[in-house]
Amino acid sequence: MTHQSPDTEPAVPDSNHAAWNEFCRNLAALGERRLVLLEGDRSRALDWLAGLEGSLQPEAVLWVGFREQSPLATANVTEPRKAARWLGRELDWVVWDGCAGNPPDGLAALTGTLKAGGLFFWLMPPLAQWSGFEDPDYARTGLETAESHPFAARMAAILQSHPGVVRPGPDGMPLPFPADRATKPFRPGTTPDQEALIERLVRLGQGHRKRPLVITADRGRGKSAALGIAAVRLLRAGRRRILVAAPSLGAVDSLFRHAWLEAFGTEPAEPASRLTLEDGGELVFLEIRELLARQPAAELVMVDEAAAIPAPLLKAVLLGWPRVAFASTVHGYEGSGRGFDIRFRAVLDAETPQWQSATLAQPIRWARGDPLERLAARLFLLDAGAPTPPPVKREPEVTLWSPASAPETELSEAFGLLVSAHYRTSPGDLRQWLDDPRAVSWVLRTGDRLAGILWATREGGLDLPLAQEITLGKRRLRGHLLAQSLASHSGFPEAASQQLLRIVRVAVPADLRGQGLGRRLVAAATCWAAEQGLDAVGTSFGGSTALARFWEGCGLQFVRAGLRREASSGEYPVQYLKGLSQSGQALQQRLAGRLAEHWLTLVPLNWQNMEPALLAQLSASLPAPAGMTADDRRDLYSFARGYRGYL
Incomplete structure (x- = not known):
C-alpha cells in the first residue's frame, strides 16, 4: 500500500520508530521487502535515518554514497558505481543517496541483496523534479548535456502509483501495513525445486559423461547455493575434486558460503576460494581463463554466471571435462543471460545432444510476488521478453521510432528483443x-507486431584541432566510440571530424x-544518414564470422580490429564503415587500404589466437595492399616524435 504526499510538499518522515519496527517485523513474516522513497529535505531525512537506525538496530546496512555524508553508525559504505559488487550479499537495509549518482545497474543489483523484511531507502528530490534532476552519474556516459531525461521521468511515473512503494509523509503517520497478514511466517531456506536441482546435480556428478546440465x-532463486550444497554432497559421496569456474571470485561468494555451511555448519571467516574436507576431497575455484590454461583434472566442473562468459570459453569447458554444469541468471540485475541461452544452445545440440536443462522459479530469500522484486522488474525491464512474431506473413515495414515516447508495452517488447539478441543488455543500456x-532508432513491423529493432547514435563532427589531439592521443572524450577509435588508431583525424552514424544494436x-530483415533495418538507417548529410555509417562489435558476413552483406567495409578481446563478449572488437559522402568514401578507402598494407605484419603480433575462420574472412575482405605511402612516412614521423605508439 502506498502512503503518498503531494509533490509540492517535500516528504520527510517524522520519528515513528515503533511503527517502523512493527512494519519490518510484519514484512519479514510475509517474506517481503519494500522501497522507501525519501523525497525533499535531505538533511532532515538523514537525521531521521540516523535515529531510526539506532532504534531498529539493523544488522547489515549499506550506505551508497559519499562516506563523509553517511549518517549511519554501523553501515558499510560503497560508491554508486561500485554498488553492483555487493550482489550476492545479504542485507537488512540499503540506503542510497541519489545526490551521489544513480547508475541503473547498481540500483537494480542492490534490490537483490535485501532479505525478507529488508528496506531500500532512496534519498531523492520530489518525483515531479526527476526529469530535470542533474544526476551526477550522467557525466559518466555522456548524458549530462541532454535537455531532458525520459528514463528518470519514466521511473518517477512508475513510483508515483506503484503499490510497492512507501512514501512517508511529513505528518509522521504510522506506515500502512501490508493488507494480508501472514498466517504462516515466511522462513528462508531450501525450496522444493532447489532440493530437486541439488539431487540432479548429484546424479550428474556420479553419472554418465557428456550429459551436461544447463x-x-x-x-535470488538459489542456483549458486544449490551448486555449493551439491558439490559438498558429491565430495562426501566419494568424488575427489570438483572445480568451480566463474568470471571472478566475487561471483561465487554465495556458492562457497553455502558449501561451507553444508560441510562445516558455519560460514567462512572471509570469502573462500577453496574448501577441503577431512578426507582430502576438495572444491576449488578457478577464474575461467585460468581453468582453461591449466586444464586441471576434475570429476565435475561447475560454471556459475555462465551468461557473463564468452561462448568460445564455455565451449572449451564443455569439451575439456567429462561432466559439466552451467548455471546462468536469466533476468539478472547485472544484465540478461538469455543471449547465452540462445547462443549456447546450438553448441550443446552439436557437441552434446544429450544435454539436460533445469530451471528454478521459487525465490529463497523472499516470498514469491515480493513487491520490491516486481518494482525492480518494472523500473528496469528485467523481465522484458521478445515479442512472438505473427504466423501470417506480411510485408515488413521499417519506420523511425523513439523509445522515449513509446507506450510501455511496446518499449518492453523492443527492449526484450535487444536482450534476446545480445550477449549482455543491462539496465544502464x-x-x-x-x-x-x-x-x-528504427523498428521493423510485420502487421501490428514488432519484428526488428535498430539502435544507432550519431558520432564525430568534432572540430579539426580537437580531432587532431585525439589522433595524437592527447585527448579522449566520453562517447564517440567509433569515431575516436578510428582516429586514434589509424592516425586520420578526419575519422573524428566527419559525422558518423554508429549502429549500436540490431x-x-x-x-x-x-x-533479410536485419539488412532492411541497416538499409533504412543508411538511407536516413545519407539524407541527413552524414559522412558514413559504421559499427563496432565482438567479432564472429556470422556477424562479419552480415555487415559485409550490408555493404560495410572492415577497417579495424581491436588488439585485446572484449571483457563482455570474449571476442576481438571489429569495426566496419561505409562512406556515404565523397569525403566519407575517401575515409573508408584510406582506412581499409592502410589496414591492408600492414595486415600480414600485424596478424602474428596481435591476433594469433583469433578464430581461424574469422581471420580468413577478415583477410579476404581487405583490398590488395600498395607500396610505401605518404601515410607510412607520417606514421614513422609520429612514432619517432613520441606522438603515437608502435601499434
Missing part, C-alpha cells in the same frame, strides 16, 4: 537508449533471422 533461473540525445527474433 541451469537457468532469475536472480535502457537509460542510455532513452536519454541519449544523439540516438536514433535485433531480429531468432526464428525470423536469415530473411
Whole structure:
C-alpha cells in the first residue's frame, strides 16, 4: 500500500520508530521487502535515518554514497558505481543517496541483496523534479548535456502509483501495513525445486559423461547455493575434486558460503576460494581463463554466471571435462543471460545432444510476488521478453521510432528483443537508449507486431584541432566510440571530424533471422544518414564470422580490429564503415587500404589466437595492399616524435 504526499510538499518522515519496527517485523513474516522513497529535505531525512537506525538496530546496512555524508553508525559504505559488487550479499537495509549518482545497474543489483523484511531507502528530490534532476552519474556516459531525461521521468511515473512503494509523509503517520497478514511466517531456506536441482546435480556428478546440465533461473532463486550444497554432497559421496569456474571470485561468494555451511555448519571467516574436507576431497575455484590454461583434472566442473562468459570459453569447458554444469541468471540485475541461452544452445545440440536443462522459479530469500522484486522488474525491464512474431506473413515495414515516447508495452517488447539478441543488455543500456540525445532508432513491423529493432547514435563532427589531439592521443572524450577509435588508431583525424552514424544494436527474433530483415533495418538507417548529410555509417562489435558476413552483406567495409578481446563478449572488437559522402568514401578507402598494407605484419603480433575462420574472412575482405605511402612516412614521423605508439 502506498502512503503518498503531494509533490509540492517535500516528504520527510517524522520519528515513528515503533511503527517502523512493527512494519519490518510484519514484512519479514510475509517474506517481503519494500522501497522507501525519501523525497525533499535531505538533511532532515538523514537525521531521521540516523535515529531510526539506532532504534531498529539493523544488522547489515549499506550506505551508497559519499562516506563523509553517511549518517549511519554501523553501515558499510560503497560508491554508486561500485554498488553492483555487493550482489550476492545479504542485507537488512540499503540506503542510497541519489545526490551521489544513480547508475541503473547498481540500483537494480542492490534490490537483490535485501532479505525478507529488508528496506531500500532512496534519498531523492520530489518525483515531479526527476526529469530535470542533474544526476551526477550522467557525466559518466555522456548524458549530462541532454535537455531532458525520459528514463528518470519514466521511473518517477512508475513510483508515483506503484503499490510497492512507501512514501512517508511529513505528518509522521504510522506506515500502512501490508493488507494480508501472514498466517504462516515466511522462513528462508531450501525450496522444493532447489532440493530437486541439488539431487540432479548429484546424479550428474556420479553419472554418465557428456550429459551436461544447463541451469537457468532469475536472480535470488538459489542456483549458486544449490551448486555449493551439491558439490559438498558429491565430495562426501566419494568424488575427489570438483572445480568451480566463474568470471571472478566475487561471483561465487554465495556458492562457497553455502558449501561451507553444508560441510562445516558455519560460514567462512572471509570469502573462500577453496574448501577441503577431512578426507582430502576438495572444491576449488578457478577464474575461467585460468581453468582453461591449466586444464586441471576434475570429476565435475561447475560454471556459475555462465551468461557473463564468452561462448568460445564455455565451449572449451564443455569439451575439456567429462561432466559439466552451467548455471546462468536469466533476468539478472547485472544484465540478461538469455543471449547465452540462445547462443549456447546450438553448441550443446552439436557437441552434446544429450544435454539436460533445469530451471528454478521459487525465490529463497523472499516470498514469491515480493513487491520490491516486481518494482525492480518494472523500473528496469528485467523481465522484458521478445515479442512472438505473427504466423501470417506480411510485408515488413521499417519506420523511425523513439523509445522515449513509446507506450510501455511496446518499449518492453523492443527492449526484450535487444536482450534476446545480445550477449549482455543491462539496465544502464535502457537509460542510455532513452536519454541519449544523439540516438536514433528504427523498428521493423510485420502487421501490428514488432519484428526488428535498430539502435544507432550519431558520432564525430568534432572540430579539426580537437580531432587532431585525439589522433595524437592527447585527448579522449566520453562517447564517440567509433569515431575516436578510428582516429586514434589509424592516425586520420578526419575519422573524428566527419559525422558518423554508429549502429549500436540490431535485433531480429531468432526464428525470423536469415530473411533479410536485419539488412532492411541497416538499409533504412543508411538511407536516413545519407539524407541527413552524414559522412558514413559504421559499427563496432565482438567479432564472429556470422556477424562479419552480415555487415559485409550490408555493404560495410572492415577497417579495424581491436588488439585485446572484449571483457563482455570474449571476442576481438571489429569495426566496419561505409562512406556515404565523397569525403566519407575517401575515409573508408584510406582506412581499409592502410589496414591492408600492414595486415600480414600485424596478424602474428596481435591476433594469433583469433578464430581461424574469422581471420580468413577478415583477410579476404581487405583490398590488395600498395607500396610505401605518404601515410607510412607520417606514421614513422609520429612514432619517432613520441606522438603515437608502435601499434
